[in-house]
Amino acid sequence: MAAGPLVLLSLARLAALPPTLAAPTLPPGISASFTACSLASPHPRRLSRRSLCAAAVSSALASRFASRADADAAVARITERVQLEVAVGTAEPRPLVIGLYGDAAPASAALFRQLCFASIPSAPGVGYTGSVASRIERGRAISIGRPPAGEAQYLERSIDQTGYVRTTLVNRADAFPNSDENSLSHDRPGVVSMRRGGRDFEFVITPAANPSLDAERVVVGQVLDGLELVAEIDAVPARRPSKENEVGAAVFALGGYDESRYLSVAKAAGGPRARVEQAYRPLKKVKITSCGAPPRK
Numbered sequence: 556m557a558a559g560p561l562v563l564l565s566l567a568r569l570a571a572l573p574p575t576l577a578a579p580t581l582p583p584g585i586s587a588s589f590t591a592c593s594l595a596s597p598h599p600r601r602l603s604r605r606s607l608c609a610a611a612v613s614s615a616l617a618s619r620f621a622s623r624a625d626a627d628a629a630v631a632r633i634t635e636r637v638q639l640e641v642a643v644g645t646a647e648p649r650p651l652v653i654g655l656y657g658d659a660a661p662a663s664a665a666l667f668r669q670l671c672f673a674s675i676p677s678a679p680g681v682g683y684t685g686s687v688a689s690r691i692e693r694g695r696a697i698s699i700g701r702p703p704a705g706e707a708q709y710l711e712r713s714i715d716q717t718g719y720v721r722t723t724l725v726n727r728a729d730a731f732p733n734s735d736e737n738s739l740s741h742d743r744p745g746v747v748s749m750r751r752g753g754r755d756f757e758f759v760i761t762p763a764a765n766p767s768l769d770a771e772r773v774v775v776g777q778v779l780d781g782l783e784l785v786a787e788i789d790a791v792p793a794r795r796p797s798k799e800n801e802v803g804a805a806v807f808a809l810g811g812y813d814e815s816r817y818l819s820v821a822k823a824a825g826g827p828r829a830r831v832e833q834a835y836r837p838l839k840k841v842k843i844t845s846c847g848a849p850p851r852k
Contacts, residue, residue: 631656631659631739631774631777632656632657632658632659633654633655633656633776633777633779634655634656634657634658634664635654635655635657635664635668636652636653636654636655636779636848636849637652637653637655637667637668637671637846637847637848637849638650638651638652638653638846638847638848638849638850639651639653639671639683639843639845639846640843640844640845640846641781641784641788641841641842641843641844642840642841642842642844643784643787643788643791643839643840643841644791644839644840644841648844648845649781649784650780650781650784650849651778651780651781651784651785652778652779652780652781652849653747653776653777653778653779654776654777654779655667655668655747655775655776656737656739656774656775656776656777659735659737659739659774659775660735660737660749660773660774660775661735662731662733662734662735662753663733663735663749663753663773663775664775664776666731666733666749666753666756667747667749667758667775667776669682670682670683670700670702670756670846671683671846671847672846672847673846677730678706678727680706681702681706681707681727681756682702682706682846683700683702683756683843683846684843684844684845684846685702685703685706685842685843685844686699686700686701686702686703686842686843687699687701687840687841687842687843688788688791688837688840688841688842689701689757689836689837690793690834690835690836690837691788691789691791691793691835691836691837691841692793692835693762693789693790693793694762694763694789695761695762695763695765695767696759696760696761696762696765696768697759697760697761697762697785697788697789698757698758698759699757699758699759699760699788699841699843700756700757700758700843701756701757702756706727707726707727707728707756708724708725708726708727709724709725709727710722710723710724710725711723711724711725726754727756728753728754728755728756729754731753731754731756732752732753732754733752733753734752735751735753735773735775736751736773737773737774739773739774740766740769740774741761741764741765741766741767741768741769741772741774742764742766743761743763743764744761744762744763744764744778744782744785744786745760745761745777745778745782745785746760746761746774746776746777746778747759747760747774747775747776747777747778748761748768748772748773748774748775749772749773749775750771750772750773751771751772751773758775759772760778760785760788762785762786762788762789788841791837791838791839791841792837792838792839793835793836793837793838794833794834794835794836794837794838795834795835796834796835
């Protein structure tokens with residue numbers, strides 16, 4: 556991977572600094588290359604020294620990036636394929652084939668597979684079939700796969716010290732934490748990811764590169780067939796946050812209504828409508844009608 560003109564310019568400027576100042580700020584391998592080229596000749600011309608150091612450090616950077624790319628490619632090995640049938644609106648369902656990275660995200664990929672086949676031992680029948688897209692941020696992320704409330708949640712009753720029966724709404728996904736970590740990024744369309752740390756059945760598909768998701772989500776797979784369908788889902792109109800429309804923006808700017816604050820208060824109070832985020836909620840149903848193994852060719 557070659558460094559761009561701006562990188563070379565920055566490295567050339569860096570080369571003008573004394574080695575004792577510049578080298579320690581660089582990673583070990585690159586720092587060594589920089590120091591070596593800086594001390595190569597006691598009386599080089601200034602321009603030649605800059606060019607030499609820029610070239611040496613650029614080469615070290617290229618090698619570093621290439622090594623990371625090779626490591627990512629080794630990790631991003633498809634261990635299994637699953638096929639989702641997805642219907643947009645009243646249209647006939649169309650296939651979406653996803654390759655799972657079982658080595659890069661073993662716990663998340665295993666949970667994804669179980670949900671696809673509705674084979675979770677502690678929750679038989681709970682799966683992606685029948686789930687809908689809950690959020691579409693155009694050009695950024697498509698959130699889909701949350702099972703219906705009746706499947707994803709259950710009521711737990713207990714008697715407290717006063718003798719009253721207490722009822723708690725429990726999220727089944729809370730029983731599935733994990734520690735999956737990898738260096739894969741949301742750097743292209745069709746990347747499939749789940750929340751870091753687990754505790755969530757829903758997954759995200761990127762309609763375009765969106766590295767901002769890397770901090771909170773771990774990559775678990777890639778769309779192998781059906782990117783046209785992903786683009787169609789991304790184009791489905793969705794409810795905009797109140798502060799993004801003309802009236803809402805004016806009210807928000809004046810310190811008035813803030814939808815996010817309202818939802819947080821409503822959730823704390825147990826408001827049933829506050830359980831589902833309204834912002835970016837699709838205005839047309841996008842539903843997974845079935846999920847399983849892709850047909851053999």
